Amino acid sequence: MTYTRQMLDTYSPAVDIDLNTLATTIDALNECAQACIVDVDADLGVPNPTEMVKCIRLCLHCADVCTAAARIIGRVAQYEADITRPSLEACVAACKTCGDECERHAHMHEHCRICAEVCRRCEHACRELLDALK
Amino acid sequence: MTYTRQMLDTYSPAVDIDLNTLATTIDALNECAQACIVDVDADLGVPNPTEMVKCIRLCLHCADVCTAAARIIGRVAQYEADITRPSLEACVAACKTCGDECERHAHMHEHCRICAEVCRRCEHACRELLDALK
Amino acid sequence: MTYTRQMLDTYSPAVDIDLNTLATTIDALNECAQACIVDVDADLGVPNPTEMVKCIRLCLHCADVCTAAARIIGRVAQYEADITRPSLEACVAACKTCGDECERHAHMHEHCRICAEVCRRCEHACRELLDALK
């Protein structure tokens, strides 16, 4: 059980959300933000970074939306659907686009292969949470 | 002319957006994030912080979505509508809700009055940019 | 092996740092930032939030320095001691002060007990990394 899950367990959130789904998404968002940050650093170090420009830009976007969403959905006591839902939708889009681009480089760069995997997991978790919030 | 406007002027963004609208929104987002952060600090110091709990929570949400959106729309070269639009929509919702709550306390707390004003300006700027991106 | 560790494994960082120490610290920083964000939310919901004001403020500081440090030390390819070291020192101080305050409330609030534990772990990890960077 992660610390996120333990923390959420100690108080009753305002909305009727399964805490496992919520904690899994928060952890996936933080993992994804961090993987994207490291992937930018790795991409900048390849022999020809020109090929990685799109990947870098998408990783930067993805890191920022995921960091913000993890903070927002971590504050469950004041759940605001109009803030939470588009925040998660931005993450779904960023993880999808970034994951697709990372996958294009996966055969060449192991860091992109892992980053793509983390983006897919996060995209999936955000979609599950969006469904659960319906 | 702010530094944001000067910076954007030095290179051609990928999308056909009026640079004034874009720079105004970025600056409004950063002003709003900062005002919300300071407002949380001020709210915590009032004689009865229990009354300010909702305001604090909304300011925290608002600061995080605005910081993320300023970063995302500041990276204009890789414009991704599916990331940009929900990010701005989350800001519109956060600024609206937070501005409404701050306004309720405006007659008692000058910091809430100013924060409400900054939220309104940011909400307006985000709506204008969303319209311009159509 | 966490994704952070896997990512770092795929490219050689500029400095001679043990990758386990580095990955452990990055993961501890992200865990701590998230725990502090959730603890703020939980603290605001207790019957008398006035007693939690100091705890909330320290958690807010701690979350922000930890998020920034995780990003900075995650970008290992351009290691800058003058940026990295004070960033980690700010985390050590924030985790220590926040951990102490959370501990004061641990007997009353389980969320503070867990948050204190996460702060201690993060403080320890940052100290280890600072030692390793010497």
Add this chain to the structure above:
Amino acid sequence: MTYTRQMLDTYSPAVDIDLNTLATTIDALNECAQACIVDVDADLGVPNPTEMVKCIRLCLHCADVCTAAARIIGRVAQYEADITRPSLEACVAACKTCGDECERHAHMHEHCRICAEVCRRCEHACRELLDALK
């Protein structure tokens, strides 16, 4: 008078700091973070981004330490010297290193010339605040 200055004016900070110095630094930090974010985007679009790799990495570091410091020093009610001082010192170092690197490209890239100027202003403001906090 900026909104930051207006906000700070509404409540008495815990430390005896000149509010103009404080507000100037907060605004300089946010300007610098934003300029660095846009500069990364612009650097990635130059014909040969390989030459800009160091500049991009330093801008990324600089944006993150400045965003965190603006948040921390904006919460003046719980001033903690052991958190505030290293946070500002990390900004001084990041602004100095990033400003130097941007200046190297200033004759070629107008965005780097402006970013260097913003970094210098922020470095100066952080040094002034550190002096004022002594």
